[in-house]
Amino acid sequence: MALHLYDTYTRSLRELHAIEPGRIGLYACGPTVYDYAHIGNLRNYLFVDLLRRTLEYSGLQVKHVMNITDVGHLTSDQDTGDDKMEKGSLRTGKSAWEIASEYTQAFKQDLALLNIQEPATWCRATDHIAGQIEFIADLERMGYTYRTGDGVYFDTSRQAGYGYLARLDRAGLQSGKRVDIGEKKQATDFALWKFSGTVGVRQMEWESPWGVGFPGWHIECSAMSARHLGEYFDIHCGGEDHVPVHHSNEIAQSEARYGTRAANFWLHGAFLKSAGGKMSKSGGAFVRLQTLVDRGIDPLAYRYLCLTTHYRSQLNFSDDALTSAANGFDRMSVLVHRLGAPLEPDDGYLARFQVELNNDLNFPRALALAWELLKSDLPDGVKKATVLNFDETFGLRLAFWQPAVVSISPALTELMAQRERARNERRWLDADRLRRQARELGYELDDTPQGQQTRRI
Numbered sequence: 001m002a003l004h005l006y007d008t009y010t011r012s013l014r015e016l017h018a019i020e021p022g023r024i025g026l027y028a029c030g031p032t033v034y035d036y037a038h039i040g041n042l043r044n045y046l047f048v049d050l051l052r053r054t055l056e057y058s059g060l061q062v063k064h065v066m067n068i069t070d071v072g073h074l075t076s077d078q079d080t081g082d083d084k085m086e087k088g089s090l091r092t093g094k095s096a097w098e099i100a101s102e103y104t105q106a107f108k109q110d111l112a113l114l115n116i117q118e119p120a121t122w123c124r125a126t127d128h129i130a131g132q133i134e135f136i137a138d139l140e141r142m143g144y145t146y147r148t149g150d151g152v153y154f155d156t157s158r159q160a161g162y163g164y165l166a167r168l169d170r171a172g173l174q175s176g177k178r179v180d181i182g183e184k185k186q187a188t189d190f191a192l193w194k195f196s197g198t199v200g201v202r203q204m205e206w207e208s209p210w211g212v213g214f215p216g217w218h219i220e221c222s223a224m225s226a227r228h229l230g231e232y233f234d235i236h237c238g239g240e241d242h243v244p245v246h247h248s249n250e251i252a253q254s255e256a257r258y259g260t261r262a263a264n265f266w267l268h269g270a271f272l273k274s275a276g277g278k279m280s281k282s283g284g285a286f287v288r289l290q291t292l293v294d295r296g297i298d299p300l301a302y303r304y305l306c307l308t309t310h311y312r313s314q315l316n317f318s319d320d321a322l323t324s325a326a327n328g329f330d331r332m333s334v335l336v337h338r339l340g341a342p343l344e345p346d347d348g349y350l351a352r353f354q355v356e357l358n359n360d361l362n363f364p365r366a367l368a369l370a371w372e373l374l375k376s377d378l379p380d381g382v383k384k385a386t387v388l389n390f391d392e393t394f395g396l397r398l399a400f401w402q403p404a405v406v407s408i409s410p411a412l413t414e415l416m417a418q419r420e421r422a423r424n425e426r427r428w429l430d431a432d433r434l435r436r437q438a439r440e441l442g443y444e445l446d447d448t449p450q451g452q453q454t455r456r457i
């Protein structure tokens, strides 16, 4: 079976045929840089990375484009509420431009820690304002827009197929509407351009044919994907929350302007959930990658955890799940390390591996296959070459693992220093308490003639 991917648009598993033979244009909706990313956001980019690695592993050349949303993403999908960037600026006391730059850097660091390959092209919404204005002007010329007191809106009643991606019940939405839609004609209509005056003093605003203001979030992605990948490209990705609004609206814009649904395939990654539901910045549980690093967890253990669940299934995040992934990752790294020098990979395993990837990126099964391989009777050098081949897509850096490399977080280092002092001062109760705290971080502290040694639990 050739590479098949689940396309949300058709709700089916379809064989991927590159529009231009051998090349794939891939657009992934990027982060809104008003805060740090949480590990739920990062799960989405891990999914995109696994997709890209699979495409490249299958011999395709990928042009990977990711945007940075640094303006226009409002707190409500109804086009009301604040711009998340302006709100982030208030929260931090820094300018919207400063936080955009800082959180973009932090995001890129997270990607690096997770061994996620950077896109070939990064594009910032604020660098593409002219293209967005042109897009809106075209939509206006074609009769798809109307103005209200607070902006220019897309008139979804102009498209019979609006919302097909989400199989939206438009009539139901309209008649059952409880939300105040203000001056919008339909609940599903969405802002293309918002006027500054209606939302107080803004830091990010531009002149336009309709007045000073800023673009809507959906037009950003349509304008940037078309600019960098063309009017119709191969794959568009995002999180599952993008289906009913953001991506439905991107498709509406592209259909209106170009007569295409923007991308041949629409792929969506499922949520990471925590005890309280979807992990989110506004919700209670907001776990950053740095939070894990501070607990002494290798970021690649989180990558391993994400490999254990298919990208279209929700993943429940818990300490237990993370610990068992960290153990699995450790065991695999050690085993692979001990295999010595690689020989030639085993063709049978390579073929079975490709079957799993081709089946809509079935990484949980591909990982299980790696374990089967490691436990098999094949010669060590063959196992090593085969598993390192698999790791081109896993991205676990198995070839680089070294026993000496135990990354000790600042929190653990501080705890060990305190315990060293407590022991020197013969405060045994304190020393025991600090050892218990180290266990909570996932480490056992052993007292040896050379001093304290750490060991993962």
Ligand SMILES: Nc1ncnc2c1ncn2[C@@H]1O[C@H](COP(=O)(O)OP(=O)(O)OP(=O)(O)O)[C@@H](O)[C@H]1O
Pocket: 029, 030, 031, 032, 033, 039, 040, 041, 042, 043, 044, 238, 239, 240, 241, 242, 269, 270, 271, 272, 273, 278, 279, 280, 281, 282
């Ligand atoms: N809990 C989650 N699990 C997986 N993906 C998520 C989760 N929350 C958001 N995403 C995805 O992360 C990507 C980046 O989203 P963005 O930076 O705009 O954050 P967001 O959607 O505002 O997050 P939040 O809802 O937490 O505020 C999007 O593709 C979004 O679908």
Ligand SMILES: [Zn+2]
Pocket: 028, 029, 030, 221, 246
């Ligand atoms: Zn987008």
